[in-house]
Amino acid sequence: MAQKQSPEKQVEALLQTIDPSKFADESLRQTLTVLLNVIEQQQSEIKELREENQKLRDENNRLKGEQGKPEIKSNQSKGFKSNHSSEKERHTPKKHTKSSKNQSIKVDRTCILDYPASELPPDAQFKGYEEVIIQDISLLTDNVLFPGKKNITRLVLEKTYLASLPPGYDGEFDLGIKALVISLYYGGNMTQGKLLEFLENIGISMSAGYLSNLLIKNLGDFEAEYNQVYTSGLESSSWQHIDQTSARVKGVNQTTNVICNPWYTVYSTTAKKDRLSVIGVLQNRQELEYVLNGLTYELLTSFNVPTKWHNQMKLLPQETVLTELEFNSLLDTYLSKLGSQYRTRVLEAAAISFYHQQSQIPVVEFLVCDDAPQFKLITDNLALCWVHEARHYKKIKSICWFLSTNIRQIFRGILGLLPRISRLQKFPLPQKTKQELKTKFCQLFGTETGYKQLDERKKLTAAKESELLLVLEYPNLPLHNNPAELAARTMVQRRKISYATQTSEGTKAWDIFMSLVATTRKLGISFFEYIHDRISLSDKIPELDTIIRSKFSINPQPL
Known part of the structure; x- marks a missing residue:
């Protein structure tokens, strides 16, 4: 016996059979179309109201000390209607070519295998070798005790003479441990707690405080290389990908900005995600500078700022670079009645004008991004994803x-x-x-x-x-913003694992090292070997900005 459908199911089944194009009467087709639109609008409003009603019920229960309705996700999405992911479109299929997996394997030692001569037939002839590579790794401690001779003199003033450690040793841990810890934390997305467990399991005793300091302090040389990568990356192409993702710093929501192209990726976390923040990110600076010139007034017109404010601003110093404090002081003095929204537009226009006239960092000509308003009007051209x-x-x-x-x-x-x-x-x-x-x-x-x-x-x-x-018009522009989207996803994974940073110093460390991880991968460099090279000061790996410049000089990305 067939199960009787509910009235809602019957209505849904009926709606799946209606096609206004099959009706000959024009007025009837138009009427049906209008009615279908009304049904769609009402269904959408009903769904929104139900969701809002449930949220209010959950909040009411929470205030009474109870629990709201549990959020139980379905095991599988129901096809086109509920699947909004763009993963399928983001995937770029590549032609599969079978190659030897041993090409990228580093051989540390060779051990020739002999077949027992007593077991060979008399007519056997040697025809070379058939190679097999066996991969393995050794995690063995190499803890060295250095009894340093200590001498004390008391002739005039008491003074102690202590033998120093051999060259290359600094602190309680050697280069291998430091490079491994940094690469596992930033490159392998391990948490500090799991890192401490791992180190303990292999016989290394490290305190949580020392580990934290190792990961976020003493960034000098790495920060300098990060800034060099930033500049060379912007130089490498006239177009750049950009995207943003949320961040959590000291319990406050902030924004991590991603800028990249085929040669590099950099992250920069800012307090806000507005247009002024994006302008600062494109210049790799926190403090903005401003200038009033012809471009400023063109932008103010695009921002629909009334002409009367243009005229008053022309009484301020023109073609003069002003700091944030100086420019805000002028606005407070001479445009005190300027509304907050118009004031923001004025700040944006003046900041963009300075960005285009400055020469400290390359100006981006084409920005590849989504249609978020904070990305618009900063560059000459915008290519949407x-x-x-x-x-x-x-x-x-x-x-x-x-x-x-x-x-x-x-x-x-x-x-x-x-x-x-x-x-x-x-x-x-x-x-x-x-x-x-x-x-x-x-x-x-x-x-x-x-x-x-x-x-x-x-x-x-x-x-x-x-x-x-x-x-x-510019065929070399990408059709999508996939590289920035995928780079932002990497930071989201980092955030899910470690949740948040607690200090501005830790936030800067995340930006710097996550940028270096992504850039070394794009350049085909082992992040572990890169970190070990930089800590040991061996300089076997060239500076990353030099590699980026050599890459785009060989295979440029012109328009």
């Missing part, structure tokens, strides 16, 4: 078959458009083909479907045509 844009259509939910079909058609249209655009990066296309792609874009996002929510989303995409299709 197609994967982010496609994700908006994944998030649109529909209970009607007719409307969900339109969403799938748009999504398939995006996925069909991208391969044609990506061919530009391999084979230059004529202007006619570029115009055809622009026409296809307009057809895809410029026509209405009758589905209100989808049509509103398409209008937003159509408004970004110049940023999404900038790659047609």
